[in-house]
Amino acid sequence: MRFGLAILMLALAGCAMTEPKVAPEALATGSVGSGARIEEAKVLLLPPDLKVGEVGVAGQFKPRADWTEQAARNVMAALETKLAGRVRLERIDEASLDPAERADYERFATLARAVGQSIVAYGQLPTRRDRFDWSVGETGWPLARSRGARYALLVQMVDTHASGELIGLNVASFAVAALGLPAVIRTGAHYGRADLVDLETGRVVWHNFMLSQSPVADLRTLSGAETAVEALLRALPI
Amino acid sequence: MVRPTIGAARGLLVALLLAGCAGPQELATTEAGLRLAADEAEARLRASGRVVRDPELDAYLRRVLCRIVGERCAEFRLYVLDQPGFNAAAWPNGVIEIRKGALLRLENEAQLALVLGHEAIHYQNRHVAQLWGRAEQAVGVGALVGTVLGLRPIGEAMGVLAALSYSRDMEREADRLGLERLAAAGYDPNEAPRLWAALLEEKARIGDSGQLAFLSTHPTDAERIAELRAGAARLPVPVSADPTGRAAYRAATARRRGAWLAAELRARSFAASEILLDRLRAAEPESGELLFFAGELRRLRDGPGDAEAALALYEKARGRPDTPVEVWRSTGLVALRLGRRAAAKDALATYLARAPTAPDRALIEQMLEDQDRP
Numbered sequence: 001m002r003f004g005l006a007i008l009m010l011a012l013a014g015c016a017m018t019e020p021k022v023a024p025e026a027l028a029t030g031s032v033g034s035g036a037r038i039e040e041a042k043v044l045l046l047p048p049d050l051k052v053g054e055v056g057v058a059g060q061f062k063p064r065a066d067w068t069e070q071a072a073r074n075v076m077a078a079l080e081t082k083l084a085g086r087v088r089l090e091r092i093d094e095a096s097l098d099p100a101e102r103a104d105y106e107r108f109a110t111l112a113r114a115v116g117q118s119i120v121a122y123g124q125l126p127t128r129r130d131r132f133d134w135s136v137g138e139t140g141w142p143l144a145r146s147r148g149a150r151y152a153l154l155v156q157m158v159d160t161h162a163s164g165e166l167i168g169l170n171v172a173s174f175a176v177a178a179l180g181l182p183a184v185i186r187t188g189a190h191y192g193r194a195d196l197v198d199l200e201t202g203r204v205v206w207h208n209f210m211l212s213q214s215p216v217a218d219l220r221t222l223s224g225a226e227t228a229v230e231a232l233l234r235a236l237p238i
Numbered sequence: 239m240v241r242p243t244i245g246a247a248r249g250l251l252v253a254l255l256l257a258g259c260a261g262p263q264e265l266a267t268t269e270a271g272l273r274l275a276a277d278e279a280e281a282r283l284r285a286s287g288r289v290v291r292d293p294e295l296d297a298y299l300r301r302v303l304c305r306i307v308g309e310r311c312a313e314f315r316l317y318v319l320d321q322p323g324f325n326a327a328a329w330p331n332g333v334i335e336i337r338k339g340a341l342l343r344l345e346n347e348a349q350l351a352l353v354l355g356h357e358a359i360h361y362q363n364r365h366v367a368q369l370w371g372r373a374e375q376a377v378g379v380g381a382l383v384g385t386v387l388g389l390r391p392i393g394e395a396m397g398v399l400a401a402l403s404y405s406r407d408m409e410r411e412a413d414r415l416g417l418e419r420l421a422a423a424g425y426d427p428n429e430a431p432r433l434w435a436a437l438l439e440e441k442a443r444i445g446d447s448g449q450l451a452f453l454s455t456h457p458t459d460a461e462r463i464a465e466l467r468a469g470a471a472r473l474p475v476p477v478s479a480d481p482t483g484r485a486a487y488r489a490a491t492a493r494r495r496g497a498w499l500a501a502e503l504r505a506r507s508f509a510a511s512e513i514l515l516d517r518l519r520a521a522e523p524e525s526g527e528l529l530f531f532a533g534e535l536r537r538l539r540d541g542p543g544d545a546e547a548a549l550a551l552y553e554k555a556r557g558r559p560d561t562p563v564e565v566w567r568s569t570g571l572v573a574l575r576l577g578r579r580a581a582a583k584d585a586l587a588t589y590l591a592r593a594p595t596a597p598d599r600a601l602i603e604q605m606l607e608d609q610d611r612p
Contacts (some may be wrong), residue, residue: 053271054375057381057392066271106285165378172385181388 002016015169019124020235021132021209034143041150042088043238044199048075049156052098052219054163061160067220074225079155082229087238090147101143112154115194120209134204136197144199151238152169152197157228159219160188189213191230204238267369269330276331283333290338291317298490299354302347303334306355306423308360312360316377316480322505324437328357332364341491343440343514345521347483348425349433355414355423363415367409373401413462417469426481427470434463440513496562499531526558532563537572548572558561563593567602574605593604 022119076091083089094160097105115136122128162170166186173183189212196206210232217228283289296316304311313332322339329335334357360366377397384393413430423429438459443573475481502511512535523561533551534545552569555561572583587601598604 051275058377058397060374060377062268062370062374063271063275064267065274066267068271068274103284106281110282110285165374169378169381169385172382174388176388177386183388184390185386236350 014193016162019113020206021119022237023132023205024055025202028179031182043095043105043151043153043196044144044147044149045079045083045089045091046112046152046154047092048079049096049109049113049154050074050075050219051157052157052159053161055160055166055186056071057165057169057186059186062163067159071157071219071225074219074222075155075157077222078225078229079233081226082233090149092143097143106154108136108143109154112152112195113137114157114198115204115206116154116156116193119195119207120193121125123207132204132207134207135202136204140203141199143164150199152199153233154193154195155229156191156193157219157232159217159228160190161218162186186212190217190219190228192228194232194236196236196238200215202222207234208235239577258516265367265371267533268370269364270332272367272370276333278327280315280331285334288321290320292318293492295494296484297483299336300349301360303354306351306419307358307374310358310362314361316354320501322502323507323510326353326357328360328366330364332361334358334361338494338498339502342495342502343437344433344487345436345484345589346483347487348420348429348481350487351423351483352416352433353431355419356412359412359415359419360408361577363411365407365412368407369404372404376400385566396424399587409462410465412485413466414469417466417473417521419588420473421476421507422475424476424478425483426475427473428475429482430470431463431466434459434466436517438463440510443513444503444507445509483611496527496531500534501529503534503538506538508535511535526555526565529555529558530561530568533565534568537568540575545572549576563589567596567598568594570602570605574609580610 050068050071051063052059052071053063057064080089094102094103094105115134121132123132123134141152162203170185170187173185177183190210192208192210194206194208195204197203198205217231218224219228251593256303269315299316299318300311303314307314315332315333317335318341319335319337321337322342323337324340324343325338326334326336334354336353336357340353341350344353356439377394379486380393380395380400381390382395383395384396387393414525417430420430441459454585458534499515505511515535517531519525519532522528529551533555535546536548536551549569550573552565552572555565556569566585566589570582572588573579573582573585586606590596590599590602590606593599
């Protein structure tokens with residue numbers, strides 16, 4: 001919730017897009033760690049962490065299950081199209097995991113998500129800006145090992161759309177503003193985050209983040225999801 | 239010239255707002271979204287360290303839940319949170335969370351059933367989704383009026399306040415139905431007002447009674463107790479050997495209570511903990527465990543006279559069958575504080591003799607060595 005609020009506050013501040021971050025030693029030689037070339041290693045694609053919903057009149061976020069399900073299908077399809085042929089990809093399907101694997105998966109996903117969100121929140125601090133050395137720790141991840149994967153790709157997107165009431169109120173707000181009275185305009189926003197984690201070392205080897213207030217990518221449509229994935233994964237080193 | 243423009247804008251908005259008003263379809267959409275958000279939060283809760291993992295306790299809580307909600311109990315997932323203080327909550331996806339600090343404050347199974355039943359009603363009667371829908375409507379109207387007047391933030395705030403009164407109505411409904419279910423499941427309904435009165439006393443003592451009634455999400459305490467008393471008086475008290483289930487509750491929680499009490503004292507809300515301990519001791523005056531923790535409260539608070547009081551309580555506690563062995567360590571630590579070296583060494587040595595595998599053995603040995611230095 002608090003994180004959602006931060007996104008909305010950032011959204012109100014306008015549009016932000018940082019340069020993708022790359023851990024230098026990961027890509028300087030085109031190989032990583034034990035020498036496996038990055039494009040030859042198997043990449044585990046975690047189910048995208050998606051939230052699609054409405055922004056109400058008071059700026060409150062209202063998740064929509066139907067839109068989120070639609071977006072999950074669209075984003076997954078867009079990711080597979082984008083990565084097809086470039087990498088050996090393996091999807092994780094949460095429903096097929098046994099309870100132990102599921103607990104293991106949830107622990108890893110929660111940790112990696114917290115690290116990725118920390119990069120967004122703190123990566124631009126003066127003490128961190130020139131040092132891209134984030135890690136989820138060398139805790140290992142049995143599920144990844146059993147599948148022979150070297151990397152995990154995590155994608156998070158939050159897509160919000162003005163509700164009908166908000167659009168109506170915005171129209172009224174324009175009218176009020178035209179009369180010279182103070183008025184508030186609120187809109188939806190798009191937030192995206194992607195992290196590539198080296199499962200052997202725990203290092204986050206690549207990270208990107210985007211925030212936009214203009215409706216460039218509506219995840220409810222396949223073409224919108226493709227635009228969003230294209231923008232987020234530009235310069236992905238695989 | 240100004241007026242017609244505002245009038246037109248208002249007309250447009252009223253039309254838009256009415257078009258978006260919550261029908262059954264809207265409620266279902268809201269509920270699906272809330273369920274999705276709650277499912278995600280539940281996955282994070284499961285992966286967090288905040289949940290107490292205790293299969294035996296979970297099984298007992300589930301048995302009580304099923305007795306109070308009947309066949310629909312399969313829809314619920316129960317989590318005990320590793321947190322002191324009294325609280326329980328129902329999520330819109332069937333999660334019921336209850337703090338271990340709440341389990342510590344319940345005296346019997348009837349009170350547990352009351353709390354679980356109350357939360358189950360919030361879920362079964364879709365209170366969160368209803369509240370959300372009503373809050374959206376109220377905030378929408380507030381924002382509309384506020385915009386037209388050029389005071390939108392104030393309008394929105396008024397909408398939120400209006401929505402809070404719905405929340406109070408839902409609490410009343412959960413209280414009323416919870417009481418009926420309690421009696422129907424064969425528990426003594428008089429335990430409902432008893433529990434709330436005990437919690438109110440604790441709350442009053444820590445200076446939390448001055449909240450503004452119109453801001454609160456729950457009915458005022460006095461009102462709530464009065465309604466529960468009147469409700470309970472109309473219901474039959476079941477005829478059985480133990481209509482409150484006190485023995486069953488004690489049996490299920492006895493082995494865990496020491497750890498819960500220790501966690502409660504670590505929160506350092508000593509005024510509230512003192513009321514709690516007094517209440518528990520009134521029901522079990524012979525308990526060595528409760529005497530020990532009453533001493534611990536004084537040792538940790540360390541106010542005027544607390545050290546002496548702690549020593550007196552430890553002395554009474556020693557030798558009772560349910561007193562934890564740590565009573566010797568605490569006796570030694572307090573004696574050290576008072577400068578009574580010989581007594582302190584004696585008590586600490588007894589602690590090590592009786593708890594040879596104590597995790598803090600090295601620390602205590604070091605303390606004993608330090609006492610031998612000139």
